Amino acid sequence: MNITAFIGSSRADSNSEQLADYVLEDIRHQKIDLKKIAIEPINDLRHDDNGFQLVDDDYDQIIHAFLTSDIVVFATPIYWYSMSGIMKNMIDRLSQAIRDERFPQLKEKLQTTEAIVLAVGGDEPYIKGLPMIQQFQYIFDFLKMPFSSYIIGEGNKPGEIAHDEQALMQASILNKQLKARIYPI
Amino acid sequence: MNITAFIGSSRADSNSEQLADYVLEDIRHQKIDLKKIAIEPINDLRHDDNGFQLVDDDYDQIIHAFLTSDIVVFATPIYWYSMSGIMKNMIDRLSQAIRDERFPQLKEKLQTTEAIVLAVGGDEPYIKGLPMIQQFQYIFDFLKMPFSSYIIGEGNKPGEIAHDEQALMQASILNKQLKARIYPI
Amino acid sequence: MNITAFIGSSRADSNSEQLADYVLEDIRHQKIDLKKIAIEPINDLRHDDNGFQLVDDDYDQIIHAFLTSDIVVFATPIYWYSMSGIMKNMIDRLSQAIRDERFPQLKEKLQTTEAIVLAVGGDEPYIKGLPMIQQFQYIFDFLKMPFSSYIIGEGNKPGEIAHDEQALMQASILNKQLKARIYPI
Amino acid sequence: MNITAFIGSSRADSNSEQLADYVLEDIRHQKIDLKKIAIEPINDLRHDDNGFQLVDDDYDQIIHAFLTSDIVVFATPIYWYSMSGIMKNMIDRLSQAIRDERFPQLKEKLQTTEAIVLAVGGDEPYIKGLPMIQQFQYIFDFLKMPFSSYIIGEGNKPGEIAHDEQALMQASILNKQLKARIYPI
Numbered sequence: 001m002n003i004t005a006f007i008g009s010s011r012a013d014s015n016s017e018q019l020a021d022y023v024l025e026d027i028r029h030q031k032i033d034l035k036k037i038a039i040e041p042i043n044d045l046r047h048d049d050n051g052f053q054l055v056d057d058d059y060d061q062i063i064h065a066f067l068t069s070d071i072v073v074f075a076t077p078i079y080w081y082s083m084s085g086i087m088k089n090m091i092d093r094l095s096q097a098i099r100d101e102r103f104p105q106l107k108e109k110l111q112t113t114e115a116i117v118l119a120v121g122g123d124e125p126y127i128k129g130l131p132m133i134q135q136f137q138y139i140f141d142f143l144k145m146p147f148s149s150y151i152i153g154e155g156n157k158p159g160e161i162a163h164d165e166q167a168l169m170q171a172s173i174l175n176k177q178l179k180a181r182i183y184p185i
Numbered sequence: 186m187n188i189t190a191f192i193g194s195s196r197a198d199s200n201s202e203q204l205a206d207y208v209l210e211d212i213r214h215q216k217i218d219l220k221k222i223a224i225e226p227i228n229d230l231r232h233d234d235n236g237f238q239l240v241d242d243d244y245d246q247i248i249h250a251f252l253t254s255d256i257v258v259f260a261t262p263i264y265w266y267s268m269s270g271i272m273k274n275m276i277d278r279l280s281q282a283i284r285d286e287r288f289p290q291l292k293e294k295l296q297t298t299e300a301i302v303l304a305v306g307g308d309e310p311y312i313k314g315l316p317m318i319q320q321f322q323y324i325f326d327f328l329k330m331p332f333s334s335y336i337i338g339e340g341n342k343p344g345e346i347a348h349d350e351q352a353l354m355q356a357s358i359l360n361k362q363l364k365a366r367i368y369p370i
Numbered sequence: 371m372n373i374t375a376f377i378g379s380s381r382a383d384s385n386s387e388q389l390a391d392y393v394l395e396d397i398r399h400q401k402i403d404l405k406k407i408a409i410e411p412i413n414d415l416r417h418d419d420n421g422f423q424l425v426d427d428d429y430d431q432i433i434h435a436f437l438t439s440d441i442v443v444f445a446t447p448i449y450w451y452s453m454s455g456i457m458k459n460m461i462d463r464l465s466q467a468i469r470d471e472r473f474p475q476l477k478e479k480l481q482t483t484e485a486i487v488l489a490v491g492g493d494e495p496y497i498k499g500l501p502m503i504q505q506f507q508y509i510f511d512f513l514k515m516p517f518s519s520y521i522i523g524e525g526n527k528p529g530e531i532a533h534d535e536q537a538l539m540q541a542s543i544l545n546k547q548l549k550a551r552i553y554p555i
Numbered sequence: 556m557n558i559t560a561f562i563g564s565s566r567a568d569s570n571s572e573q574l575a576d577y578v579l580e581d582i583r584h585q586k587i588d589l590k591k592i593a594i595e596p597i598n599d600l601r602h603d604d605n606g607f608q609l610v611d612d613d614y615d616q617i618i619h620a621f622l623t624s625d626i627v628v629f630a631t632p633i634y635w636y637s638m639s640g641i642m643k644n645m646i647d648r649l650s651q652a653i654r655d656e657r658f659p660q661l662k663e664k665l666q667t668t669e670a671i672v673l674a675v676g677g678d679e680p681y682i683k684g685l686p687m688i689q690q691f692q693y694i695f696d697f698l699k700m701p702f703s704s705y706i707i708g709e710g711n712k713p714g715e716i717a718h719d720e721q722a723l724m725q726a727s728i729l730n731k732q733l734k735a736r737i738y739p740i
Contacts, residue, residue, distance in 0.1 A: 011229035041271045044196035081323040085274035086226045092270045127692045128323050130685045131316030137682045138266040138313050169724050312507045315500045322497045354539050381599035411641045414566035417712050451693040455647045456596045459640035498693050501686030508636040508683050
């Protein structure tokens with residue numbers, strides 16, 4: 001089973017990345033750190049006569065990850081009550097990707113790609129992070145991707161996620177469930 | 186009264202920009218087209234020993250607009266059920282801006298800066314755009330900015346907003362209300 | 371075209387009823403004032419061996435209205451950020467109604483029964499009423515009822531809805547649209 | 556420490572009650588089973604010349620519980636994506652209770668009464684139960700009650716909550732946290 005974790009944080013020592021590490025502990029996976037690759041904002045040419053133009057950045061890595069993963073993890077800080085701008089730009093570009101003639105199989109592939117959301121915020125994330133969860137649901141509904149679970153954690157300063165007992169426990173359960181699927185007895 | 190409209194669209198012939206034009210018809214205002222200026226994603230150094238570093242891009246234009254406007258309009262397409270990535274990057278950078286020693290007055294100034302949200306989407310925006318409205322509410326609550334009104338419109342292809350009778354009517358009422366405040370009899 | 375307005379208010383001089391009156395002005399319709407009829411809370415016997423038992427109250431009026439209406443209007447005050455308890459009890463009983471052997475056609479009938487929601491609240495209804503709108507969407511999705519539109523109005527004391535210019539204008543547009551469908555030229 | 560659990564279910568063998576039992580295991584508390592007491596819907600006389608009239612039902616039990624509890628637990632099934640009608644009627648009547656001259660201390664007392672929400676639903680409760688959580692937040696904000704935590708569980712048929720590993724684990728953690736506060740070492 002192939003797993004990719006998209007890391008949406010804009011800093012080192014990210015709580016959301018740490019939460020992803022808990023969930024994926026001892027599970028083989030690749031990690032794509034969005035702040036370290038170049039992703040241009042979408043230039044929305046859907047309705048232009050010539051359609052979308054090839055963009056010279058690293059987005060093909062994202063598409064490749066979607067095409068080769070059974071599970072994708074969206075690990076994002078809750079910045080201003082929604083996913084980080086760099087993760088949002090990655091999502092926005094899906095509008096182009098699912099129309100990209102180089103990847104005709106992407107749209108169908110996504111329908112069997114399981115999505116997990118891990119989000120950490122500092123300002124009442126259990127409440128104020130809920131609209132973001134609803135948006136991920138709408139996104140996955142649109143793409144027909146199965147949205148299997150999410151975990152919201154609380155943390156602000158680096159490392160604080162380690163004090164959120166509920167989130168750690170949920171991460172531990174999810175970790176066990178994933179392992180049971182990957183390495184069945 | 187100074188008004189700035191932030192345009193979050195990623196294309197020419199934007200429905201959300203058009204909605205802003207209806208709301209601000211015959212009202213003096215400046216427009217900042219986010220796709221035409223350079224705004225870097227936030228590099229979150231809040232917890233770094235040296236704090237945030239000066240970024241070499243056009244964000245000072247945004248700060249200047251906040252500092253000099255009585256009303257700011259956030260006009261955004263509903264991309265993937267939330268604001269566009271370029272507008273999100275602009276919002277994310279507020280975390281740095283409100284800590285920027287060059288602008289010590291920003292935080293207090295925002296508390297009297299009225300916010301208006303105009304959003305246009307193509308996939309049931311009246312329902313699926315609601316989490317985004319809640320997020321704007323949280324953002325403005327955090328900044329203590331008065332959130333005076335929002336309009337959600339429906340449109341996908343260029344110009345379609347012109348067929349959303351409800352949105353046009355709301356824009357027309359808001360336009361009249363703004364004029365009555367700016368040019369009282 | 372048959373139209374039923376369910377009035378969920380718990381007082382005379384209801385703002386939500388008044389909003390329904392604006393929307394349905396000069397349009398033939400029946401009104402069911404929920405506070406004037408007896409509706410028991412659901413006794414959830416779905417999983418009981420004997421199933422649901424006949425309830426001796428006025429709920430059959432509700433079922434009859436659903437069975438004979440092309441459009442149903444849910445007019446409710448926003449009490450404590452959601453529909454009134456008496457309207458909620460009416461909704462809850464749908465779990466029994468759609469399993470009631472006396473009305474085998476109800477479930478299918480609902481799939482062509484258009485729903486409109488009119489809601490009036492006093493505490494930032496344009497924001498704090500949004501979760502309720504999302505819930506109505508989930509309800510109508512479950513029942514496969516088309517959810518054609520909603521209007522949120524602001525008002526607290528009797529008659530205050532008359533000062534909500536945006537809501538009145540939306541009501542007026544909806545009234546015109548309904549008339550155009552009912553009395554086409 | 557006094558704890559009251561309000562049980563909002565409309566059936567025996569309630570999953571939401573069972574979840575409350577897990578959370579409160581080995582902790583002294585009283586339980587008020589809303590379906591077994593009489594609570595009239597609110598008759599909204601706020602704006603009537605004579606104000607609210609005394610209602611002849613069991614609501615004083617609810618008020619008494621609020622007045623004497625340090626923690627109140629709202630355990631509700633997710634019926635049609637929000638709290639049950641009988642719990643909603645209980646909430647609606649707070650509008651009268653906080654104005655009831657017999658209980659002048661209620662409003663202030665609530666500001667130190669901690670609220671916990673336990674909700675169990677059968678149709679994607681982790682997503683579709685979120686608007687209800689937001690509404691509880693608005694309710695507690697209005698009353699200035701601290702909203703300390705919530706647990707959403709999945710279950711439909713009697714007893715199914717016992718299979719929701721995440722919810723059980725969250726209940727277990729909350730149980731431990733409560734015990735640590737009640738019986739400190």
